[in-house]
Amino acid sequence: MTITQLKYIIAVASSSSMNEAAKKLFISQPSLSASIKDLESEIGFDIYTRSNRGVALTSKGKEFIGYARQVVMQYELMENKYINGGEQKKHFSVSSQHYAFAVDAFAKMVQLFGMAEYEFAFYETKTYEVIQDVKNFKSEIGILYVNEFNRKVFKKLFSDFDLEFHPIVDCDAYVYMWKEHPLAHKTMVSMEELVDYPCLSFEQGDNNSFYFSEEMISTYQYKQLIKISDRATGLNLMKGLQGYTICSGILCEELNGDDFTAVKLKENERMTVGYVLRKNLKVSKLAEIYLEKIQEYISKREIQKMG
Numbered sequence: 001m002t003i004t005q006l007k008y009i010i011a012v013a014s015s016s017s018m019n020e021a022a023k024k025l026f027i028s029q030p031s032l033s034a035s036i037k038d039l040e041s042e043i044g045f046d047i048y049t050r051s052n053r054g055v056a057l058t059s060k061g062k063e064f065i066g067y068a069r070q071v072v073m074q075y076e077l078m079e080n081k082y083i084n085g086g087e088q089k090k091h092f093s094v095s096s097q098h099y100a101f102a103v104d105a106f107a108k109m110v111q112l113f114g115m116a117e118y119e120f121a122f123y124e125t126k127t128y129e130v131i132q133d134v135k136n137f138k139s140e141i142g143i144l145y146v147n148e149f150n151r152k153v154f155k156k157l158f159s160d161f162d163l164e165f166h167p168i169v170d171c172d173a174y175v176y177m178w179k180e181h182p183l184a185h186k187t188m189v190s191m192e193e194l195v196d197y198p199c200l201s202f203e204q205g206d207n208n209s210f211y212f213s214e215e216m217i218s219t220y221q222y223k224q225l226i227k228i229s230d231r232a233t234g235l236n237l238m239k240g241l242q243g244y245t246i247c248s249g250i251l252c253e254e255l256n257g258d259d260f261t262a263v264k265l266k267e268n269e270r271m272t273v274g275y276v277l278r279k280n281l282k283v284s285k286l287a288e289i290y291l292e293k294i295q296e297y298i299s300k301r302e303i304q305k306m307g
Contacts, residue, residue, distance in 0.1 A: 003075050005039045006068040008032055009047055013065055017054045066136025092286040093121040095133035096143035097214050098202055098231050099273070100252030105293035112289060124230075127214060128207035134276050135161040140287050142276040143294075145171075145248070147269070149219075153211040164279045168291075169298050173216045173269035174249030174262035178238040183263065190266035191220060198224040198243040200234045215246040216269045235260065248273055250298060 008025065012032070015021040022029040040046050047061035057065065073091065096102040106122050123133060130142040146154050146165065158165055175189050181197075183189050199222045202214045210219050226243060228234045235256060237243040248271060249262045275291065277283060283291075 001039060001042055003072060005035055006072050008035050009039065009061075009065055010068055010072060012036065012048065012055060013057060062132070062136060066138065070137045090117060090286075091119050091121075092284065092290075093123065093133075093139040094141050094143065094290065095123040095125055095130045095139040097127060097130060097145070098124055098234075099143060099248070099250070100231065100254075100256050101250050101297050102143045102294065104252050104254055105290060105297055108293045109286065109290045113286060118286070126202070126204050126207065127212040128204065131157060131161065131163070131276065134163060134278060137278075140277060140284060141290065143273070144276065145214075145271045145273045147216060147271045149216075150211040158276065162279045163276050165274050165276050167272045167274040168294060169248075169250075169273050171248040171250065171271050171273060173265040173267065173271065174247050175244050175265055176238075176247040176249075176260060176262050177244040178242065179259055179261050181238070181242050181244070184261050186263055188266050189263045191217065194244060195223050198226045198237070198241055200226050200228050200237055200243045200245045202234075203227040203229050216271055217246060217267065231256070252297075 008021075011025050012018060012021040015024065018033060019029050022032045025032065036047065040048075043064070045060045046058050047064055048055040049058055094102070094106055103122065103124065106120075110118075110120050121139070123129075123139060125133070127144060130139075130144050133139040134142040154165070157163075175183075175194065177184055183193060183197075186193075199215070201222075204212045204214075226237060226241075228237065234243070234245060238245075238260065246265065246269075247262060249264070250273075251260070251262055277287075
């Protein structure tokens, strides 16, 4: 196993095909394929499956490439510092369910550290991918929620993937909607009152299980349900179709605007928003500051609610 081989498999994972990766690496496609085959033979399992449609990572390959990224990153840091005589930028990444407050805290953290010495990435993505990103070292931290419904499933996943969950805040369930929605003036709304309005639910891809839903009460038989993939589309549909979603009630007018409101859900549902990271891994200074910014934001919103 060589650093070059690890760089090759990372390049293939970042490309749409073996041919495209070979072009970026300035080697022939047969040479690239042979090198990866040699590595697969050495480690005893396939990193990729091959078909007429291209290549795709196997389940073991996904885990392996996560470690490969860490090894290559550390190698490049050492190479740049001790051989090239320079300082390579440090990396910090977060993966999260669709929480505006998580994005806002990330922006404040980036503003504090600046871009001169660091490379940042924020992945607002599907629930299972949040967990996978942390497991595979793509992100240091994953932001998601657990509740009584998904707790056992998530606990097993975290254990199997050598991850640990840390709570940030316990929340009641709220209905997030446009301020001009017919129910927006109420202090509390029931699921029965919402039956004639479309629920907006974040699409979860291949892992479309009730347990991975970003909206609580995921097993409820909604009369109208629209799948979405990003917050901007959801906000537009809240205005255009009087749609709604179930959320934590932690609003972020800085990013979503002040045209929306959260009304407490009558049904007694609780969620714990927290972060997941690799077990026994000391968090970086950037991660510490990021989590502090989240806590500051949530504490500020709690004070506003009390006021």
